[in-house]
Amino acid sequence: MYGSGMAAMREPTFLILTALAGEARHGYGVIKEVAELSGGQVTLLTGTLYMALDRLSAEGLVEVDREERVGGRLRRYYRLTRAGGDALAAEAARLRRNADTAQARLTPARGGHPARPAPGLA
Amino acid sequence: VHGAQEPAPRLARRYRRLLVAYPRAYRRDRGEELVDTLLEAAPPGRRRPRPREAANLVRAGLRCRLGRPASRWVVVLSVLGALAVGLLGAATGCRLAWQTAGPLPDDARVAQVVRIVAPGGLRGSSAYRRDGLFVGTDYEPGSVSRTGWQPASTDLPSFADRMLARLRSAGWQTSSQRVTWNNACFGGWWGTSCNPADRFLRLALTARKGTLVVRVQASRVLAPGQRATGDPTASAPSARGSRFALTVDLYRGTPPLVLPAELAGGVAAALLGWLVFGWLSRRTETRARPARVAVLVLSAATGFLWAVPVLVAAVGTLYAAVDTVVVHLGLFHYNDQWVPNDLSGLFAPPFRGLAALGALTALAAPLVALVAGRPATEPTGPTTS
Numbered sequence: 001m002y003g004s005g006m007a008a009m010r011e012p013t014f015l016i017l018t019a020l021a022g023e024a025r026h027g028y029g030v031i032k033e034v035a036e037l038s039g040g041q042v043t044l045l046t047g048t049l050y051m052a053l054d055r056l057s058a059e060g061l062v063e064v065d066r067e068e069r070v071g072g073r074l075r076r077y078y079r080l081t082r083a084g085g086d087a088l089a090a091e092a093a094r095l096r097r098n099a100d101t102a103q104a105r106l107t108p109a110r111g112g113h114p115a116r117p118a119p120g121l122a
Numbered sequence: 123v124h125g126a127q128e129p130a131p132r133l134a135r136r137y138r139r140l141l142v143a144y145p146r147a148y149r150r151d152r153g154e155e156l157v158d159t160l161l162e163a164a165p166p167g168r169r170r171p172r173p174r175e176a177a178n179l180v181r182a183g184l185r186c187r188l189g190r191p192a193s194r195w196v197v198v199l200s201v202l203g204a205l206a207v208g209l210l211g212a213a214t215g216c217r218l219a220w221q222t223a224g225p226l227p228d229d230a231r232v233a234q235v236v237r238i239v240a241p242g243g244l245r246g247s248s249a250y251r252r253d254g255l256f257v258g259t260d261y262e263p264g265s266v267s268r269t270g271w272q273p274a275s276t277d278l279p280s281f282a283d284r285m286l287a288r289l290r291s292a293g294w295q296t297s298s299q300r301v302t303w304n305n306a307c308f309g310g311w312w313g314t315s316c317n318p319a320d321r322f323l324r325l326a327l328t329a330r331k332g333t334l335v336v337r338v339q340a341s342r343v344l345a346p347g348q349r350a351t352g353d354p355t356a357s358a359p360s361a362r363g364s365r366f367a368l369t370v371d372l373y374r375g376t377p378p379l380v381l382p383a384e385l386a387g388g389v390a391a392a393l394l395g396w397l398v399f400g401w402l403s404r405r406t407e408t409r410a411r412p413a414r415v416a417v418l419v420l421s422a423a424t425g426f427l428w429a430v431p432v433l434v435a436a437v438g439t440l441y442a443a444v445d446t447v448v449v450h451l452g453l454f455h456y457n458d459q460w461v462p463n464d465l466s467g468l469f470a471p472p473f474r475g476l477a478a479l480g481a482l483t484a485l486a487a488p489l490v491a492l493v494a495g496r497p498a499t500e501p502t503g504p505t506t507s
Contacts, residue, residue, distance in 0.1 A: 027159030046160045054191035073158040074204070091333055103463030 009091045015042055016052055017061065017080060017088040024065035025081035053078060061087055086100075134161055136170055141185025145404065146241070147305050153253030189404035196403055203425070204396035207430040210477075211391020212384045213435055219383035223374045224333055226253055227265050232372060238292050238339050239285060239370050243271025255374075263374045263382045271343065271365045278322050278342050281366060285338065294336065297331035330375055339369040398488055405491040420487035427480030431473040 009017075014119045015104070019025060019033035025086075044052075056062040061084035065077040081087065137160045144156075158177075160171075169178070190196045207463040227235070229249075236244060240298055249269035255263050274281070282301055289296050343365050402421060406414045431500050 027155065028162035031159070031163055044165060045178040045179075046156060049159070050156060051182045051185055051191065053187070054392055058190070058192040061261040072160070074154045076155050095252075 007037075008094070009087070010046060011038075012042060013052060013056070014088070016044075016049070016056070016093055017084055017091075019079055020080045021075070021085065021088060024077040026068075026075045026077045031076070056084065060084070110111060129500050130161060132167060132226040133164060133170065137161070137179075140171060140176055140179045141177045141183065144186050145400070150185055155451070169447025180325050187404070189400065189407045200396055200403070202398045205436075206425075206428055208388045208392030209432055209435045209439065211395075211460050212388030212426070212439070214316040214378055214388020214391070215383040215385075218387075219377060219379040220255055220263065220379045223255065223263060226251070226266050226374065227372055229333060232268065232370075235260050235336055235372060236370050237295075238288050239336070240270075240272050240368055242272050243269060244370075245272060245367060267374045269367075269369045271367045272341060274364045274366050276341060276365070278325060281340065282325055282327060285327065285328075289336075292331075294329035294331045297329065300328045302326045303404050324477060333375045333377060335373045335375045337371040337373065339371075342366050402487055402491055408472040413490060415489050416494075417491045420483045420490060424484040424487065427476045427483060431477040433479070434473060 012066055015034045015037050016030055018037055019030050027046065027049060030048060031046070034042055034044050053062060057064075062078050063081050065079040068075045068077070069119060134157055137157050138153065141153055141156060144153070183376055185191075185197070188196045188200050229346070233250075236247075250265075250267040250269075252266075253264045280296075283298075286296055286298060286301070303322060322342075327338045327340075329336050329338075402417060406417045
């Protein structure tokens with residue numbers, strides 16, 4: 001489980017969860033959304049995507065939303081669970097804190113305001 | 123219109139073929155979904171999967187065979203398990219292939235070889251025969267020995283040269299490279315002290331003919347009060363009473379089938395072990411608790427029981443590999459016996475019991491997993507009875 005005290009989430013995982021936040025998507029929908037979210041930096045391969053979805057399901061962060069038949073093929077839609085939403089929120093907060101800290105340290109060096117300690121990072 | 127749709131079924135078929143890397147149950151459940159995603163992700167006009175995509179699918183499929191998608195340990199354990207079972211398989215293949223070795227030479231054949239080595243005959247000769255494959259606790263594919271002596275009319279190096287010539291003309295494969303002089307001087311690994319004058323006082327020589335290997339050890343026995351000159355080319359020693367002590371050992375050479383059998387056994391066993399490991403891991407993922415605990419305990423017991431024998435086999439294999447390289451580079455010839463994998467640790471008394479018990483638990487684990495009924499139904503699945 002990903003909590004604030006745990007190891008950092010890997011970027012593809014973070015992006016997959018972000019892609020599923022707010023909207024259930026099927027496999028290719030996730031791939032497309034992740035590519036867009038990352039500005040084309042992360043192109044998930046199908047094998048990797050399903051490995052991640054299986055792992056996230058086993059961890060209880062993602063679940064099947066619904067199934068649809070499209071052209072004789074099964075299409076499954078996935079969504080975040082409540083735990084998945086919490087994990088994503090915690091990770092987002094962690095990333096924001098780190099980014100803020102970095103930003104605060106950089107500002108005086110560039111002639112701006114002096115750094116202030118970031119809350120929560122003691 | 124139909125032409126534009128053409129590539130898709132073929133591409134789908136090719137994707138489906140790659141999905142065999144996944145376990146069958148997973149394929150049944152998710153295969154079409156995967157193919158759907160793959161086809162959607164493929165740009166129009168693509169006819170076959172990209173290599174990167176194919177490799178990724180196979181990798182993901184193999185990972186899927188291990189079950190427990192959230193576990194990282196299962197990958198490490200599966201590789202360790204496959205290596206262990208592979209070593210056992212290689213050892214077994216090696217041992218089985220050794221059964222194709224011919225019989226040890228009979229006494230008439232031994233006498234024939236001894237006449238080539240020592241045309242003047244061996245005096246005070248004694249014979250020793252140790253038959254059977256793998257006698258004792260070490261690799262010992264049997265041997266026949268004759269020991270004795272003959273009067274020394276020359277120095278040892280010229281005696282060795284003539285012996286080599288005689289062996290070669292009788293069809294034995296050998297060369298001066300197969301002669302090792304006084305080990306204490308040349309291969310003094312154990313820090314044995316050596317008087318430089320003693321360098322040419324002792325030799326070991328090997329020759330091979332078909333599947334038979336002969337090893338000759340000769341040493342100069344000095345008469346009391348006599349000193350070696352240290353110069354092998356010096357005139358024949360003032361050698362009244364000096365003699366050559368000779369030992370002639372005949373061994374079975376390694377049968378040609380051993381290496382392929384060992385490799386095949388190792389690869390097949392590693393693959394099978396890995397597949398069984400994955401199957402066990404998947405079966406115990408969703409299974410009712412007692413069966414699951416039983417399988418895990420049996421698997422852990424197997425690992426525990428096999429750890430020491432497998433470690434011994436691993437060290438033996440490593441040693442044999444180094445040995446092989448060394449022998450092939452011509453750095454060191456001992457007796458022409460290439461021993462590809464040391465089985466002694468597995469089939470000898472100290473570890474035999476452990477390995478056998480480990481084999482029992484290794485067989486019991488899948489049996490329990492198999493017999494303990496169908497996997498528990500998925501929490502999301504419909505419950506029917």
